[in-house]
Amino acid sequence: MRAWKLIGVAAALLLLAACAPAASPAGVEVLRYASPYSPNHPFSRADIAWIKHVERVSGGRLQVQPFWGGALISSDQSVIELRHGVADIALITPIYMRSGMHVMKTQAGFYGGVTTIEDQVAVYRCMEKAFPIFGEEMTGVHVLAIQGGNLPNVLTRDKPVRGLADLRGLRLRAPSELTPVLQSLGVDVVTMPMGEVYSAISKGVVDGVVAPADAVKSLHFNEVARHLSLLQVARGAYPARAMSDTRWNALSPDLRRILTDAIPVWEAALALEVRKAETEGMAMAKAEGMSIVAVDPAEQARFDAAYDAEALKNARRLAKYGAPGEAIYRRARTVIAQGTPVKAC
The missing domain is CATH 3.40.190.170 (Bacterial extracellular solute-binding protein, family 7)
Structure with a gap:
């Protein structure tokens, strides 16, 4: 019995070590990205395009370490998990949160007559701009992409x-x-x-x-x-990629600017991949x-x-x-x- 306990403890330590941030070279910020999907999923293909973009534009000063398949993040508690630092950046689904997010969940049903992904994102941004409660419900995370999608x-x-x-x-x-x-x-x-x-x-x-x-x-x-x-x-559309506020605030202003400028890149990649899918x-x-x-x-x-x-x-x-x-x-x-x-x- 004691041997089995030791094996279990060793396995847990190995898992924690695998998920721990790698030591960063001088001047390089390594960001852990978490998704519940496999790397072959359309969402993940868009994520990979974004990863390549920010690494290239930053000249290697930003490096993104992906964790696929729900290794770090869940689908129904993603915003809370990101707030608490299980990852630096994550695919989030606030409309599927088990509790709270009342406006976020309800507004997703206000899009009757909207047929394109770009218009879904635009309608969301119009509501977000007019009503501070959108930002209040996303307290603790910094949104990096709004996602629309094909009509169900x-x-x-x-x-x-x-x-x-x-x-x-x-x-x-x-x-x-x-x-x-x-x-x-x-x-x-x-x-x-x-x-x-x-x-x-x-x-x-x-x-x-x-x-x-x-x-x-x-x-x-x-x-x-x-x-x-x-x-x-x-x-409707909803915030779908975000960074924990703690990690965001720790970045230098120029690296934050690179991530901000990459928002339309991520959103365009998502639109491209979901249409192809x-x-x-x-x-x-x-x-x-x-x-x-x-x-x-x-x-x-x-x-x-x-x-x-x-x-x-x-x-x-x-x-x-x-x-x-x-x-x-x-x-x-x-x-x-x-x-x-x-x-x-």
Whole structure:
């Protein structure tokens, strides 16, 4: 028994040593970057492009040491973990935090009618600029990239979704901001990290997932889902890459400027990779024989109306947290109505 305890202690020490920051050469800042995804995931490919960029522009004064596959960071506590220094920089998902982040989670449902990633990011920045609570919810971290994404569809294991009536009775994993609208249509909504969805569909724990077609390839959903419904679900942007304030403040002003100037580089890389993944995911769905299910425009319009109605209700519920939810919602709708959110702010 004593030998096994010694082995366990030795293993723990080796793990801690592996995750500890490497000794930095003189004049070089080594930054630990943490992601829950593998290095081959589309998000990670964008991260790698950013890493190469900042290392090159800094002339080697910034070096980024990546930790992939959730070695340092989780999906549902990422902001808290980053605040406490488990990594220097991380992929964060504030909209999936188990508690708090009320505005961050709710605002992700205010983007009805937005179809491009650039416009998603622009609408977010307009709301952030107008309402200090966006920054308050991200206290403790310095945001380095806002991320939008492809519009989600509905992937199901057994039952194809051709209209809203087909949603009734399904148990679907969906982002938390979509829970009210899907529940109003008879869906049993489950929220869980995306990394757990493959197993949940395979075991029949859920009937499917609300996700973009890129997940067919990146998360291998073609192996567990047979139908891809082209119902389009609006989605929003959110802070997705950040650095702990402690580490940020420890950097010299010129290195902070390099990271600030690299924000659009990271956001452009993310947009490029998720678009490429969407194309690849749709191609794989067809090649693997998944049924691609069209949705009647009238049914899409019904869904869009339900989405906007629920978004307003959710916005008003933010008042119990002292947040100006309806004002934030109205700001988003005004910007979107102008038709060119990228230029609106």
